[in-house]
Amino acid sequence: MKNGYWQKLLRIDLTTRTSTVEPIAVEELKAFIGGAGLAAEMLRRETPARQDPYASGNRLIFATGAFQGPPVPGGAKFSVVSISPLTGTFGDSAAGASWGPSLKDAGYDVLVFQGTADKPVYVNIVDDKVEVLDAAGLWGLDSFQTVDAVGKLAGAKASVAAIGPAGERKVATACIVFDKHSFAGRCGLGAVMGGKNLKAVAVQGTRVVETHDGETVRSLIKKFQLEIGQFVRGNDFRLHGTPGLCVSAEAIGDMPIKYWDGDVWPEGAKKLGGASYTEGLQAKPLPCRNCPIGCHRRITIEQPAKYALKTIGPEYETLGMMGTNLMIDDPKAVAMANEIANRLGVDTISTGAMIGFAMECYEKGWLTVEDTGGLKLEWGSHEALIKLTELIGKREGIGAIFAEGTLGAAGKIGPAAVESVVHVKGLDLPAHDPRACFSLAPSYATSTRGACHFRGPCEDIEMGGFTMPEVGIDGKTTTMFHKDNQGMMASRCQDLGSLANSLVVCLFTIDGGGWALAGVRDLFNAITGWDYSVEDMLLAGERGFTSQRLMNIRDGYGAASDVLPKKMFKAASQGKRAGQVPPLADMLLDYYEVRGWDQAGVPTDATLARLGLKR
DSSP states (O other), X not given: OOSSOOOEEEEEETTTTEEEEEXXXXXXXXXXXXXXXXXXXXXXXXXOTTOOTTSTTOOEEEEOOGGGXXXXXXXXXXXXXXXXXXXXXXEEEEEOTTHHHHHHHTTOSEEEEESOOSSOEEEEEETTEEEEEEOTTTTTOOHHHHHHHHHHHHOTTOEEEEOOHHHHTTOTTBOEEETTTEEEOSTTHHHHHHHTTEEEEEEEOOOOOOOSOHHHXXXXXXXXXHHHHHHHHHTTHHHHOGGGGHHHHHHTTOSOOTTTTOOOOHHHHHHHSHHHHHHHTTOEEEOOTTOSSOBEXXXXXXXXXXXXXXXXXXXXXXXXXXXXXGTOOOHHHHHHHHHHHHHHTBOHHHHHHHHHHHHHHHHTTSSOHHHHTTOOOOTTOHHHHHHHHHHHHHTOGGGGGGTTOHHHHXXXXXXXXXXXXXXXXXXXXXXXXXXXXXXXXXXXXXXXTXXXXXXXXXXXXXXXXXXXXXXXXXXXXXXXXXXXXXHHHHHHHHHHHHHHHHHTOOGGGTTTTOOOHHHHHHHHHHHHOOOOOHHHHHHHXXXXXXXXXXXXXXXXXXXXXXXXXXXXXXXXXXXXXXTOOOOHHHHHHHHHHHHTBOTTSOBOHHHHHHHTOOO
């Protein structure tokens, strides 16, 4: 069938070291499109409530969509889905590089791992040839070394997913590293991979999936590649990447400062981002496959010698969580910590959050130098940042206390420490503040994987950088620091985030790259031949999001969990958000009504019928 899908799932049982190929019904693809939406429904179907993330019964799912076959701009993205060690419920993370399209080239839409290998293994996939191979010689290598070593074994054309020591040691914030420059960073899915004794997955293929209207697909791709490329050159996104956001985000109170207790720090943000970053780190764009944006940065640091690097640079989230969040304003120090985290294979957002939390505990006397092994966890300390990043990733010394995440560490320190953790459902907040953009409040509180700004990019609408006119959301939809329409906007943006992670397409092409949803629809229809409207596509996004929510509910999360941490109700005394706190309770009532959920936060029978879902 010429629709951009193989309609095939490759299932690998690591316990038996066997593989099977299963069909994917076209009706499921039409309902969920692919990626995180389809994988969520599969995970919900194949795992019970409160599934142990490290048990053999857990699934680790790598899923593509319609956009991984042709060279779609932003189509290098794909989704990784499992039960998260941090939250105990649905977890997903998106990555790029070349791995997702390579899985498609091999002839599969979805790859599912189940079971647990009795000793370390890696998997090599070349079209129909699927091998589960001994990885004893790879165990203990850092993630970059692993990518290189497996690449040599599998061949130059292979794209490689790998974990580092953090994943091996089941650090709950461990990530999966792809081709040494893209990361499935959030939710601890690298720990799930390590728990299965799976060190790496190499994939390559020689197949080309057929589309409905190849001529139109090629024409539209050429058009959108050019338009997006021009757009990101015009707004300097290509030039500075995400670090270009630092100054503007801090100016509206959106950037974390001193583990969310600070109000303003324009000097620090300026030193970390924009031209200071690009020039000081000699930063150049590093695109994923088929990408006209190149948001990743390749950097070179020559001086000082202790920070000398030629590697992948930190992005906005890392600069926020390892920079302003810790009162550190040196991008070179952050780059070194970023390199250590990447090689050890640990999420930089949660790592920065953990270090900020630890610095606060140290300041308040809840942690002492006796606890830290002599390390002074003082605000602004480069040494503390770099050393504690290493200890967390290696699960050693004081870093071992964070093996189950920030909330787990707080439980060992004391009740007051637990109240200080800035998280939703156990996942640390990213570097965007709902006290600055109120729509983030219901979006964070209800996010199915825990706090996430990119599973619903409503903050960019509030900041004036993004609109969705096709569904009636423009610059007048809401006003900063007001609650009107925020529930509606949060839900629509969550549907967009779910849709993007189901197609799968990098959201930066839409939010940042100027790609209109109507254009995304036109390309999708040319690939599939399905004649979807923009609303039809967002409905598929809502269906995937709701499946994820149903998993949250079965795992014990509901309205009582739709909350924000205590610090998000502490108003700033200065700056753009001075005196402002989000009226979450009122916005949640509005949000539930828009969603068609009852007051317990559960989708009603009518809503499930509308979406074609079962409990």
